[in-house]
Amino acid sequence: MYKKIRVLVGKPGLDGHDRGAKVVAAALRDAGMEVVYTGLHQTCESIVEAAVQEDVDIIGLSILSGAHMTIFSRILKLLKAKKAIDILVIGGGIIPDDDMKRLQRMGVRKLFGPGTPTSEIVDWIKANAGKSKKRPAKKTRRTRRAPKKSTK
């Protein structure tokens, strides 16, 4: 089966620090994923709508403004309303320990703190993407291979 992992990388809220989001987006691309980048200053509504229409496996949010509690809970609520809770929500940024625990109880699947190597994020996504996706019966009738890096 030829299934690309699709990830939405989003910057919700007002915070304009997009260094981390862009580095992660580029790293995921270089790991062979299709990355929908939303740009800055997105509302939770538009992020969730984009995730649904783009049928991504994962929503990854970068939040450095301290508004993580508000934003993550809103994203999860909207996903639930759209019956799209099979889309995993992960995040990165400056999130204190006890907030992290609360967010994970709330349903945020994984949070990456500052200094996380991008390879760790890539590995986690590869191991978890698509696992909870509810799909109609899969009929793998043909196979196609991903374009491979030419070695010549």
Next chain:
Amino acid sequence: MKREEWDKKLGTCKERNFEFTTVSGLPTKVVYTPDDITGFEHDRDLGYPGEFPYVRGVYTNMYRGRLWTMRQFSGFGTPRDTNKRYKYLLKHGQTGLSVAFDFPTLYGRDSDDSFSRGEVGKCGVAVDSLRDMEILFSGIPLDRISTSMTINPPAAMLLAMYIAVGEKQGVPPRVLTGTIQNDMLKEYQAQKTWIYPPKPSMRIITDILKYCSEKVPRWNTISISGYHIREAGSTALQELAFTLKNGFTYVEHGMAAGLPVDKFAPRLSFFFNAHLDFFEEIAKYRAARRIWAHMMREKFNAQDPRSFLMRFHTQTAGCTLTAQQPENNIMRTAYQALSAVLGGTQSLHTNSMDETYALPTEKAVKIALRTQQLLAYETGVAHTIDPLGGSYYVEALTNELEKGANEYFEKIDRLGGVIPAIEKGFFQKEISRSAYKYQKALEKHDKYHVGVNIFEEEEKPGIEILKIPPEVERYQIRQLRKLRKERNNRRVKEALGLLRKAARDGGNLMPRILDCVREYTTLGEMCSTLKEEFDVYHEPIIF
């Protein structure tokens, strides 16, 4: 011993397996000698402190006359919370204030705007109107303190509020000293806090230049900032080149708006990052002074020597702080601060060890302030000006950075200048590529970050963290609603109407904004009015 012989000997020495480049990737040699600065002429290339081309420093006796201003950037929660912190800092020997606003304020939105949800008072102090500003500076005499405000698209409004607070304290505008950041170019390039497109943004900036050159002559009208460019991931060279090029662009716009260069250039100041690579940073500050002085004199024909001076504030690099082993940040910050002082900074912010987690606690910010005081009073580094001047390495590095910056200037000119280059995504692309390259270097262990990819420890940091309770947002919104009821709404409407008219007719916006502010018009109301006239900016997405 002859050089050839020594080189031969060196060839027999085993070298550590390490990439010997600066943190920005510039190659470094094992040793520097006079050969690396051939043609160096002391009087022409360095000069004396306070003399052209000001490589060694902008003032004649530098820190012997007056130490740098110790200015910790701070603000959180409600204006009352922050006012308390300011008084604490002043009590402990801080010599200037530096206001950090929360995100809604930075974007010109009120605390009850739907976009502000969850952000009020989080990353800085919430200011919705003059009333908040009055509380923020209550008990702080504006004629005896200088205040720096990190504010960009709504800079005109916050400056107007500051002026109005001064009026209420009986301090006339001509006495006020301080800085507004007001540097929109680097916002489009790196920091990404914008409201309007570049053209109206530049108009607001030139309006401020004009107004202040008349009425608030001691105010620093633009703090041309490389700090955020660097934080977004640029190299030292890119920080230097982009920042100075932005500076020249402001000068061009000011002159095109009919201001004589010497009327506003002396009030332009700079803001740089102090990053990990000690010598590279020092060379960066020195090169910046030389480039600025030459360009101001030779390209813009400035006459007043004050126009030649590249005065700058420095902040240690936030992006180098680690969440891991946070106490290490104290040492990291100290080395960075030392580079800023040896580089001749005019003011300095030292980061607190806990800033990867949250805004700093009182204890952490006190250690950061003490770090500066230690440098100033114990180490002796402030006794002698530019003590590294004449070092073969530092001079060679200074020359190299200057040369690299000139190459960038030409490249940007070929793209049509700074604003067209922004529209084409040039800076954004340059910066995000450098950021990605650095991240890859860390992951390949070509570069090290202690606690992150070397000498890691399994530990959970046990440091205390400042929490902003959600009550702050509710309180701020309540106060704002109360204000809207109490003020004279008819006059607010009139003032906003006149602001809109000025936006359309091209009159200077500053007096109209000041009128709005005096009527307790909110920041959000003023900015939405201008948004309707000026439109909003959409960024080109570039990787």
Next chain:
Amino acid sequence: MSILKSLLAGDKRAIAQTISMVENDIDTAILERIFRHTGRAYHVGITGPPGAGKSTLVNAISKRLLKKNKKIGIIAVDPTSPFSGGALLGDRVRMTDLALHENIFIRSMASRGSLGGLAQATKDAALVLDAAGMDYILIETIGVGQVELDIAEVCDTTVVVLVPESGDSIQAMKAGLLEIADIMVVNKGDREGCERLVTELKFALEMREQKSGWPYPIMKTTATKDEGIEELVSAVESHAGHLVKTGSLEKERKSKLLLRVHELIEQKIRLHLRESFIRENELVKLVDRIYKRQLSPYRVAERITKELVRSSR
């Protein structure tokens, strides 16, 4: 409710998941089931060099169409990195003010190795949107600079967007683009060089006009200021009218379907060959001999093809 039913009812999640299925070849049988529900949407292609403002134009056109109460599906194609197989899909960013509208569906697709400016599965994705009841399907090509002509095979109206400063750089690709354009747009019309480009284009399009009877319009727009968009949308509508009136719409669509059948046959044969016919390790061994010039590639291909034809009888 089955996914097909939800899809036909226009449910966005169902549309999105169906597109993924056809894009990933998980379930192409669904195409069989939806095909009879398609054929109603009008397809408009937007192509042009990088930086021409295609996404911004799609955004502006969509806003106009929304005002006319139309349902719009948008497909924006971005390039897949040939090295990693990954892609950065960033076109949505310019369409954020649209994305929440109930009558809009936007999907980004990575080209996944396809070279003609679209993705392999763009045609199938367009079918899904068609079945979901879209009135218009707007397809935006990659725009990385190579000649992107596939768009004309999918769309009823092809809009080619240029900008004044692309003047010189487009010389090489202009010929191809002019061949497929039904409407030319000079975007960023407020910039220098606009008039010159318009004159050049007029001259170039005269010949085609005489042949087809459609007066190839050259429009000036400034998409960021919403200027010239009304006129562009009218031009698309009159092109549609022209196609219907002259019977070209049916003719064109039939020839596109014929092309599609051919394509699918070739695809199936290629797959069949690769999966069940060609034994890769045997071929590898043969290559050894070919390398030593004991055999020629022509001879080998000939032999295998003959075998295939025999086996299918």
